[in-house]
Amino acid sequence: MPVVARVVLDSPLPQLDRLFDYRVPAELEDDCVPGVRVKVPLRTGARMSDAWVVEVVAPDAADAVTTFAGELSPVEQVVSPVPVLAPEIWSLARAVADRAAGVASDVLRLAVPPRQVRAERAWLARDPEWSPPSVTAGPVAGYAEGVLEALVTDHGRAAVAALPHPVALHPDPAPAAPEPGPDPVWVPGWAATIAQAAAHAVAAEQSVVVAVPDFRDVTDLERALLAVLPVERVVRFDAKQTNGARAKALLQARSHAVVAIGNRTAMYAPATDLGLIVVWDDGDASFVEPRAPYVHTRDVALVRAAQSGAGLLFVSHARSTDVQRLVELHWLDEVAPYRQPTPKVIPTVQQGGAEGFAAQARIPSTAWRAAREASQHGPVLVQVASPGFGTGLVCAECGERAHCRVCGGPLGQPHRGATPQCRFCGALAVGFRCPTCGNGTVKPVGQGAQRTADELGRAFPGTRIVVADGSRPLDEVPARPSVVVATRGAEPNVPGGYACVLLLDGERMLAREGLRVQEDVLRFWTGAAAKGAPGSEVYLVGIGGRLATAMATWRLDVPAHDELVDRRALHFPPAVRVATLTGTDDAVTAAVEALGDTLVGDVLGPVPVEDDPVPGTVRAIVRFPYAHGAEVAATLKAEVIRRSSTRRVLPGGNRRRAAPTLRVRLDDAEPFAEV
Known part of the structure; x- marks a missing residue:
C-alpha cells in the first residue's frame, strides 16, 4: 500500500473545504511531511492546485484512513521541505472556519504568508543547537502581589483592567556594563503589564501570543517587551511587514519560546508550548477581519485558548460588552490594579x-x-x-x-x-x-x-x-x-x-x-x-x-x-449570536427554511438591500443562542455548498456552474451599525 498524504487545498470554494487523499511517490516520501507546501492534481490532472499537507499516513495504516476506492492520484511536487503549517494552526483554522461557516483555506491565508525562499534557506541553515538567553521574570507591578503571576502559571482566564497611567520600565543592564544602568523606558501602563506577565510565561519556556489593534500599539508593546526580555525572545507580526519578514517571523516563532506580537494575524502565529494568549483592547474595530470568514480576533483567541489550554487575558481600560458577558458567566475572572492612582x-x-x-x-x-x-x-x-x-x-x-x-x-x-x-x-x-x-x-x-x-x-x-x-x-x-x-x-x-x-x-x-x-x-x-x-x-x-x-x-x-x-432585553449581540444571510430572495428563504428545527431563535427579514450592486438582493438576520452555534453554522455552510455546486442549463443545452446566490456571515455587526 502507498504512503497517503491528506492535504487541504488552497481554494476558496466551499465544496472543496475538506481533506483530500493523495499517494506520495517514493521519491517524495522524505520531503512530504505534515506542514509542507505541495502541488496536487485536480480530477483528471489537467489542473494543479496548491495545498498544505495536514497528515501523512504510513502504508500499514492507509486503509484505515483513505475512503477512496480507486487509485489515488500522486502528489505532483513538494514545493518546499520546510513545514510552515503547524499542526495546532491547522486545528485552529479548521475550528475557526467551522465556527464562522467559512472555508479553512481562507483562514490559512491569514496565518501562512506566501513562500519566501530566502527566509526558508536561512531557517534551514540555522544552528540547531542554538538557544536564546534564559529569562528571569520580575513581579507584575501595579496589581496585588502574585495575582497575575498565578494566572499565568496556572493558565487562568481573566478580564484585566489596565493601569491608567504611563509606566517606567528599567531594563536590566548588560553584565559587563558600568553603572548606572540604561535609562528608563516609558510605555503605556497596559503595555508594561502585558510585558511583565509575558516574561513569566517565557521564563517557564512557554510561548505567548499577543494581539493589539494597530501598528502604534505594536510599537508600544515591543518597546515594553524589549525592556524585560532579550530581543531574541520577541517576534513581531505586523501588517506593514514584507512577506519575507512575515515568513522569517513565522519560522522563528516555531523554534523556541517567544512572545509573538502583532495585529489580527498574530493570533495565528505558531508557538512552542503556548502558555498565554493576550488581547489588548478587544473592543477596537480593527480586530474585525475584513476578509472571509470575517472572524473577530476575540473569537480566535477564545477558540485557541480552548484548544491549547493556554491562559487567556483580555486587557483594557473600558471593558467591551462581549468580555462583560464572559465575566458575568464566570468564565473570566476580574483583575483590577491595586492601590493605583486613577485619572x-x-x-x-x-x-x-x-x-x-x-x-x-x-x-x-x-x-x-x-x-x-x-x-x-x-x-x-x-x-x-x-x-x-x-x-x-x-x-x-x-x-x-x-x-x-x-x-x-x-x-x-x-x-x-x-x-x-x-x-x-x-x-x-x-x-x-x-x-x-x-x-x-x-x-x-x-x-x-x-x-x-x-x-x-x-x-x-x-x-x-x-x-x-x-x-x-x-x-x-x-x-x-x-x-x-x-x-x-x-x-x-x-x-x-x-x-x-x-x-x-x-x-x-x-x-x-x-x-x-x-x-x-x-x-x-x-x-x-x-x-x-x-x-x-x-x-x-x-x-x-x-x-x-x-x-x-x-x-x-x-x-x-x-x-x-x-x-x-433587545436580543442584540453579544447577548445572542447572529447570522446575516444575503442573496437572492429564494436563496435566503431556502437557507432560513433549511435551519428548520436547528433554529432556536428568530429571523428578521428578509428585506431588500438598497445599496447592493446586484438588483433584487435581500438580507435576513438570524438570531440564535450560543449553544446552537455549531448546528447553525454547519447547516448554513451546507446550504452555501449546495448553492455553489448547483449547475444551470444555458441556451443550447450547455451547463455551467451558477454564480453564488447566497452569502453567509456570522457575528456580523454591520446590520446593527445604525441601531
Whole structure:
C-alpha cells in the first residue's frame, strides 16, 4: 500500500473545504511531511492546485484512513521541505472556519504568508543547537502581589483592567556594563503589564501570543517587551511587514519560546508550548477581519485558548460588552490594579452653575485655565473628534452641504485656505459650484483638529502646538511645554504622561448611530485619559449622566454591565449570536427554511438591500443562542455548498456552474451599525 498524504487545498470554494487523499511517490516520501507546501492534481490532472499537507499516513495504516476506492492520484511536487503549517494552526483554522461557516483555506491565508525562499534557506541553515538567553521574570507591578503571576502559571482566564497611567520600565543592564544602568523606558501602563506577565510565561519556556489593534500599539508593546526580555525572545507580526519578514517571523516563532506580537494575524502565529494568549483592547474595530470568514480576533483567541489550554487575558481600560458577558458567566475572572492612582476626571457639566454661560463653550473656562497653567510646565493633550480644518463644508450662500462630484462624499479642508477635497475618495473639488444656488464659495462648519490647533495657537502665544491625526501620525512627543491636538486614537505618548488632558466633542462622538457607539467613545476617552501623568486632571467637556459618572469614578465595568442588560432585553449581540444571510430572495428563504428545527431563535427579514450592486438582493438576520452555534453554522455552510455546486442549463443545452446566490456571515455587526 502507498504512503497517503491528506492535504487541504488552497481554494476558496466551499465544496472543496475538506481533506483530500493523495499517494506520495517514493521519491517524495522524505520531503512530504505534515506542514509542507505541495502541488496536487485536480480530477483528471489537467489542473494543479496548491495545498498544505495536514497528515501523512504510513502504508500499514492507509486503509484505515483513505475512503477512496480507486487509485489515488500522486502528489505532483513538494514545493518546499520546510513545514510552515503547524499542526495546532491547522486545528485552529479548521475550528475557526467551522465556527464562522467559512472555508479553512481562507483562514490559512491569514496565518501562512506566501513562500519566501530566502527566509526558508536561512531557517534551514540555522544552528540547531542554538538557544536564546534564559529569562528571569520580575513581579507584575501595579496589581496585588502574585495575582497575575498565578494566572499565568496556572493558565487562568481573566478580564484585566489596565493601569491608567504611563509606566517606567528599567531594563536590566548588560553584565559587563558600568553603572548606572540604561535609562528608563516609558510605555503605556497596559503595555508594561502585558510585558511583565509575558516574561513569566517565557521564563517557564512557554510561548505567548499577543494581539493589539494597530501598528502604534505594536510599537508600544515591543518597546515594553524589549525592556524585560532579550530581543531574541520577541517576534513581531505586523501588517506593514514584507512577506519575507512575515515568513522569517513565522519560522522563528516555531523554534523556541517567544512572545509573538502583532495585529489580527498574530493570533495565528505558531508557538512552542503556548502558555498565554493576550488581547489588548478587544473592543477596537480593527480586530474585525475584513476578509472571509470575517472572524473577530476575540473569537480566535477564545477558540485557541480552548484548544491549547493556554491562559487567556483580555486587557483594557473600558471593558467591551462581549468580555462583560464572559465575566458575568464566570468564565473570566476580574483583575483590577491595586492601590493605583486613577485619572482625576472632571465632567465640566457638573460645574455649569459656577460657570454660567461659559460652561456652554467648546472649552469651558475652568478647563481653559487648567490647560493654560499645565502648558507652562508640561504637555497638554486635547482630544477632538475629527481631523482637518472643519468637520465639513457648506455653501457660503445657502448653507447646503458640499458634496464630491465624483463619489458624492462630503467635502472637507485639511487646513485653512486649502482646496476642498473629498473625505471619501480624495478628489479635489476645483471650481466647486453649489448645485442648489450656483454659488462657488464654501465655508467650514464644525471644528476639526487643525482649526482647533489654530485657535489654541492664538490663545496660547509662544506655546508649541502639535497636531496628530491619521495623516500626521506621531508615536511620541517630548515632555516639555506644548499643546498636542489629536484625533481619537492618534494621541502620541509622552514620557511620564501629559500634565493635563481635555476631552472635547464628546456630544458629537455620541451622536453617531450604532450599536457600539457608547463602548467606542468610552474607549477613546479612557485611552486618552490614561496617557496623563498620575494625578493630572482630565476635563470631560459637555457630557453628563452615567458615562460621566463612570469616568469620574473610573468604574468602567458599570456601563458595560448596563449596556449588556439592555442588549439582553433587545436580543442584540453579544447577548445572542447572529447570522446575516444575503442573496437572492429564494436563496435566503431556502437557507432560513433549511435551519428548520436547528433554529432556536428568530429571523428578521428578509428585506431588500438598497445599496447592493446586484438588483433584487435581500438580507435576513438570524438570531440564535450560543449553544446552537455549531448546528447553525454547519447547516448554513451546507446550504452555501449546495448553492455553489448547483449547475444551470444555458441556451443550447450547455451547463455551467451558477454564480453564488447566497452569502453567509456570522457575528456580523454591520446590520446593527445604525441601531
